[in-house]
Amino acid sequence: MKTLNEEPFEEKESTELAIGSFIISTVLLLLYIASNESPTVLVIGWPFALGAIVVNIIMLVHLTDRFIHLPQQRKVIGIKILILLSNIPVTFLYYLIVMKS
Numbered sequence: 108m109k110t111l112n113e114e115p116f117e118e119k120e121s122t123e124l125a126i127g128s129f130i131i132s133t134v135l136l137l138l139y140i141a142s143n144e145s146p147t148v149l150v151i152g153w154p155f156a157l158g159a160i161v162v163n164i165i166m167l168v169h170l171t172d173r174f175i176h177l178p179q180q181r182k183v184i185g186i187k188i189l190i191l192l193s194n195i196p197v198t199f200l201y202y203l204i205v206m207k208s
Contacts, residue, residue, distance in 0.1 A: 118173075121187045123167050128159045128194055136201045144208055152205075156198070167191055 121182040135155065170191065174184045 121170055121191055124166055125191045125194055
C-alpha cells in the first residue's frame, strides 16, 4: 500500500509577484499621467515592464511544471496561474492608455 505524505502546495511568491507587478505598474502609470506624459517616466517604466514580463514568464513556467508534476494540487496551482495571468489584460490596458496619450 502506497501512502502519500505530501504537504499542501504553499507557494506565496507567485501571488506576491502578481500583486507587486500590478501595484508597481499602476504607480508608474499614475506617475506618467500626473507628470503630463513625461518621457522620464517611460525611461523607468519600459525596463520595469520588460523585467516584469521576464520574471512573470519564469514564474509561469515554474507553476506549469508544478501543475504537471503535482496532480493532487492542480486546483490550487491553477488558481495561482490564473492570478499571475490576470496581469496580462491589465498591462495591455495600461499600454493602450500610454500609447493613446
